[in-house]
Amino acid sequence: xxxxxxxxxxxTQQFVYVASRDRKFNINEILLVxxxxxxxxxxxxIETQSFNRYIPLATERNSLLEPRVLDGLRQVxxxxxxxxxxxxxxxxLEELTAPVKTxxxxxxxxxxxxxxxxxxxxPEEGLVLGVIRGTAEVASGMPEKLKGIAxxxxxxxxxxxxxxxxxILDHWAMADxxxxxxxxxxxxxxxxxxxxxxxxxxxxxVPTIVFDPHFEMDFAEPLEGIDPSFREDFSGxxxxxxxGKDAGVAFEELNSNQLAGLLRASGGxxxxxxxxxxxxxxxxGDTYVTFYNKxxxxxxxMEKERALEEAFRSxxxxxxxxxxxxxxxxxxxxxxxxxGNVAPLKGIAWRLxxxxxxxxxxxGIDRVVDAIKQQKLVVIRGSSLWVLQIFASYLVKxxxxxxxxxRDAQQRGEHKEFFPPFVVATDEAxxxxxxxQEAPAKSVFRExxxxxxxxxxxxxxxxxxxxxxxxxxxxxxxxxxxFRTTRSYDIATMKEETDMTEDETARLPYLPSxxxxxxxxxxxxxxxxxxxxxxxxxxxxxxxxAELRKKAEDRDARFFRAxxxxxxxxxxxxxxVEIEKRLGRPVTEDEARxxxxxxxxxGKLREEKILLGYRYSLPGRDA
Amino acid sequence: MRVLVFDEGIKVRLRELNxxxxxxxxxxxxxxxxxxxxxxxxxRFVSLAPISxxxxxxxxxxxxxxxxxxxxxxxxxxxxYVLHIFQASARTTRPLDGKDHLTCSSVVSPLFxxxxxxLEDERDRLMREDKPLELAWEGLxxxxxxxLEVEVAIRAVNEIRPFLVIFDGxxxxxxxxxxxxxxxxxxxxxxQGVISVGVIEETATKLIAEVLGDxxxxxxxxxxxxxxxxxxxxxxxxLGIREDIRFKRSEFYTAFARFSRHPQAIACDFFRxxxxxxxxxxxxxxxxxxxxxxxxxxxxxxxxxxxxxxxxDLEMMLSLYLDRDLMEMFLRPHRDRRDx
Numbered sequence: 001x002x003x004x005x006x007x008x009x010x011x012t013q014q015f016v017y018v019a020s021r022d023r024k025f026n027i028n029e030i031l032l033v034x035x036x037x038x039x040x041x042x043x044x045x046i047e048t049q050s051f052n053r054y055i056p057l058a059t060e061r062n063s064l065l066e067p068r069v070l071d072g073l074r075q076v077x078x079x080x081x082x083x084x085x086x087x088x089x090x091x092x093l094e095e096l097t098a099p100v101k102t103x104x105x106x107x108x109x110x111x112x113x114x115x116x117x118x119x120x121x122x123p124e125e126g127l128v129l130g131v132i133r134g135t136a137e138v139a140s141g142m143p144e145k146l147k148g149i150a151x152x153x154x155x156x157x158x159x160x161x162x163x164x165x166x167x168i169l170d171h172w173a174m175a176d177x178x179x180x181x182x183x184x185x186x187x188x189x190x191x192x193x194x195x196x197x198x199x200x201x202x203x204x205x206v207p208t209i210v211f212d213p214h215f216e217m218d219f220a221e222p223l224e225g226i227d228p229s230f231r232e233d234f235s236g237x238x239x240x241x242x243x244g245k246d247a248g249v250a251f252e253e254l255n256s257n258q259l260a261g262l263l264r265a266s267g268g269x270x271x272x273x274x275x276x277x278x279x280x281x282x283x284x285g286d287t288y289v290t291f292y293n294k295x296x297x298x299x300x301x302m303e304k305e306r307a308l309e310e311a312f313r314s315x316x317x318x319x320x321x322x323x324x325x326x327x328x329x330x331x332x333x334x335x336x337x338x339x340g341n342v343a344p345l346k347g348i349a350w351r352l353x354x355x356x357x358x359x360x361x362x363x364g365i366d367r368v369v370d371a372i373k374q375q376k377l378v379v380i381r382g383s384s385l386w387v388l389q390i391f392a393s394y395l396v397k398x399x400x401x402x403x404x405x406x407r408d409a410q411q412r413g414e415h416k417e418f419f420p421p422f423v424v425a426t427d428e429a430x431x432x433x434x435x436x437q438e439a440p441a442k443s444v445f446r447e448x449x450x451x452x453x454x455x456x457x458x459x460x461x462x463x464x465x466x467x468x469x470x471x472x473x474x475x476x477x478x479x480x481x482x483f484r485t486t487r488s489y490d491i492a493t494m495k496e497e498t499d500m501t502e503d504e505t506a507r508l509p510y511l512p513s514x515x516x517x518x519x520x521x522x523x524x525x526x527x528x529x530x531x532x533x534x535x536x537x538x539x540x541x542x543x544x545x546a547e548l549r550k551k552a553e554d555r556d557a558r559f560f561r562a563x564x565x566x567x568x569x570x571x572x573x574x575x576x577v578e579i580e581k582r583l584g585r586p587v588t589e590d591e592a593r594x595x596x597x598x599x600x601x602x603g604k605l606r607e608e609k610i611l612l613g614y615r616y617s618l619p620g621r622d623a
Numbered sequence: 624m625r626v627l628v629f630d631e632g633i634k635v636r637l638r639e640l641n642x643x644x645x646x647x648x649x650x651x652x653x654x655x656x657x658x659x660x661x662x663x664x665x666x667r668f669v670s671l672a673p674i675s676x677x678x679x680x681x682x683x684x685x686x687x688x689x690x691x692x693x694x695x696x697x698x699x700x701x702x703x704y705v706l707h708i709f710q711a712s713a714r715t716t717r718p719l720d721g722k723d724h725l726t727c728s729s730v731v732s733p734l735f736x737x738x739x740x741x742l743e744d745e746r747d748r749l750m751r752e753d754k755p756l757e758l759a760w761e762g763l764x765x766x767x768x769x770x771l772e773v774e775v776a777i778r779a780v781n782e783i784r785p786f787l788v789i790f791d792g793x794x795x796x797x798x799x800x801x802x803x804x805x806x807x808x809x810x811x812x813x814x815q816g817v818i819s820v821g822v823i824e825e826t827a828t829k830l831i832a833e834v835l836g837d838x839x840x841x842x843x844x845x846x847x848x849x850x851x852x853x854x855x856x857x858x859x860x861x862l863g864i865r866e867d868i869r870f871k872r873s874e875f876y877t878a879f880a881r882f883s884r885h886p887q888a889i890a891c892d893f894f895r896x897x898x899x900x901x902x903x904x905x906x907x908x909x910x911x912x913x914x915x916x917x918x919x920x921x922x923x924x925x926x927x928x929x930x931x932x933x934x935x936d937l938e939m940m941l942s943l944y945l946d947r948d949l950m951e952m953f954l955r956p957h958r959d960r961r962d963x
């Protein structure tokens with residue numbers, strides 16, 4: 001039976017109310033309003049309500065209906081509960097010049113009628129990110145190739161079937177509408193959304209660099225409880241590279257500006273004197289060692305000036321030592337006046353030491369470049385956020401320049417080795433490019449945000465604090481995926497930076513985990529999406545408390561295995577030496593006694609009180 | 624905010640009215656005396672009891688209850704640019720094939736030649752009967768509405784075959800306004816074993832005064848049933864009229880009852896052939912009447928709510944099917960364009 005739905009009440013050019021007696025409305029579903037003037041108009045349900053006119057709020061005049069009255073009517077077939085009226089507020093997806101006709105008929109569209117609106121790219125060519133909310137009913141009419149490609153997941157039920165039209169992000173359209181932002185608080189499903197996007201990028205073999213400040217971007221572990229048919233092996237499609245271990249900054253390629261940036265990142269603000277000293281001392285082509293020595297030598301020369309001069313004049317000095325002292329004095333001669341005093345030099349030295357310990361300068365970026373050229377995804381880690389930031393600033397700049405040079409050469413018709421377009425993704429983007437604050441990678445992120453489109457370099461930036469992200473960059477993110485957001489500042493930023501309506505932003509604090517609004521210039525409207533199940537999961541998803549319990553159980557089980565054939569054990573006569581031997585670690589008498597009594601509590605052992613102690617044996621067996 | 628303009632004369636006159644009403648009340652016999660008088664001359668008081676679900680079940684045999692009501696809406700101020708929309712609805716408690724009601728409607732306007740003729744016929748009839756012509760439209764209106772209600776009730780009996788049809792109002796109206804159709808209804812419903820009851824909220828009849836005659840104090844001999852019975856019945860009590868008493872103005876069997884805490888009695892009309900069912904019908908109506916309400920069975924309120932067309936609904940319907948410019952030119956009352 002088809003349901004009767006009608007435009008009721010006040011209608012405007014943008015909004016209408018639709019009522020139905022027998023059909024409940026789903027938030028975000030798309031309906032067709034059959035307007036006699038405009039023809040079929042598409043609209044999206046943005047608010048739903050139900051009420052029962054026969055069960056009014058009890059007031060002085062409307063007393064509540066006694067159960068007797070309702071029972072009496074029910075017995076002759078009338079169920080007052082069924083007298084519900086459902087009302088939906090519907091936003092029209094096209095702006096009209098005059099309001100819709102009140103009373104106009106409304107119906108659920110067939111899939112083909114709204115296909116263009118919902119699916120902009122076939123799944124084999126776009127990023128299948130999830131399911132468009134509110135499309136369960138129309139999805140029954142969609143072609144097979146759109147079915148079963150975006151199963152869902154929740155912690156309680158595990159994998160769930162795809163319950164609507166898939167949301168396919170047309171990443172090809174990034175050529176016109178570059179860069180993606182992913183925003184949401186902790187637990188909103190933001191990291192999980194990032195994971196799904198990265199899986200899709202791997203599927204399409206899009207070269208991608210991912211900075212991984214949380215050590216969570218590994219794709220080796222399949223999602224727990226995944227349906228085997230949905231499983232995908234990503235090995236060979238990504239590599240994990242750690243700054244300071246198998247990749248690093250080539251110091252000799254840095255210019256003084258970049259070096260200052262790195263030193264700033266490693267230890268906070270640089271004084272003007274320190275910056276002057278860097279510019280004075282550093283020459284492009286310096287290696288870490290030559291620059292490091294230059295700084296330390298100059299400190300020595302300035303601190304021990306008199307002693308050095310004396311030594312230089314002395315007759316007894318070894319000729320080789322004299323050469324060294326002479327060099328120091330020359331150094332002093334050249335730089336002392338520019339540097340002023342040793343304090344800024346010491347500040348620089350301390351920072352150089354700090355970076356040096358991280359071995360940031362020890363390796364090149366060959367591994368990263370190779371993987372990118374093979375169209376892989378490269379996960380980049382660092383021992384700390386600042387190391388990652390330093391490396392990011394260097395790496396992205398370097399790769400971006402190579403890509404740009406290739407493209408420019410191509411434009412000029414010159415031959416140059418191919419360097420592929422690529423995507424740069426990171427979580428905690430507000431740390432890499434903070435608003436109103438300096439950070440090593442900020443300028444290059446800005447450059448890519450503003451110019452990257454021309455060269456095919458795109459950003460995917462995730463952050464839980466969009467309000468803290470550099471606004472020049474935020475403004476360039478043409479697609480924003482917004483998960484649950486509770487801070488008013490962040491909501492205000494989203495309001496300003498997206499085409500989300502008042503109603504939608506009002507829903508932001510209440511979005512369930514894994515549900516996001518996708519506001520994209522590509523689509524031209526905000527689409528509510530439930531992100532699909534990821535195929536893989538982050539390696540450390542175990543609950544810390546579960547971890548504790550498991551640890552304790554493991555310990556008890558090992559202990560039990562070790563002492564099993566020593567039973568029965570009497571606490572006053574325990575062979576601790578034997579237990580230690582069997583466990584391969586020292587065991588105190590207290591620990592042994594506690595563990596035995598805990599095993600008894602768990603029912604693994606039988607405990608009997610005996611004179612001055614306890615006797616433990618296997619349960620069910622007589623002593 | 625506005626300041627109430629209230630002439631002093633109105634106050635004076637209203638006070639006089641109040642005095643008159645008070646005198647009328649003062650002449651009423653006491654509660655017990657009056658009940659004795661009614662019992663001696665009219666009938667007997669019967670306690671009603673809510674009936675259990677099982678009883679309803681065994682009685683109804685799975686057949687539903689149908690409520691019948693009608694409404695009329697008018698639009699336009701100046702003849703012939705007026706139209707009247709009649710709608711009658713029979714709503715069943717148990718939907719049949721997903722449909723929970725039957726409706727009949729009629730749209731009447733002197734702009735339709737046939738309606739104009741009907742109106743003129745009515746006028747001619749009134750002239751012959753030497754009645755005021757202003758009643759022409761009123762008469763037509765009452766007749767159309769009653770006819771539609773009976774028509775939809777006949778359909779309900781045939782298509783739904785309920786065990787009970789509840790009319791919103793007494794039977795006499797149908798006899799007077801829709802004589803032929805009403806006889807048809809009576810015949811088919813009795814044939815099908817469908818019980819009918821007409822629930823009268825505003826008992827503007829004088830049946831009781833008529834029977835009691837000079838047994839009533841002189842001031843009350845012309846009193847309406849409504850005011851005579853006010854506060855006389857106890858909650859959940861009915862006054863069953865003795866069968867041998869026939870009212871002059873009604874061929875039907877009538878019982879009075881008080882279904883809620885509100886002291887006003889309502890009246891219920893039955894076909895005399897179905898007098899045996901009066902008690903159980905009253906019990907059922909008592910069951911489905913909210914105690915805190917005004918004493919009308921809930922089902923009638925639900926039917927009324929459904930059939931009633933509000934001014935806003937009407938405007939909407941008109942704007943949907945009539946061209947805006949035509950509507951503005953011919954129909955919209957100018958007073959509707961008031962700003963306040």
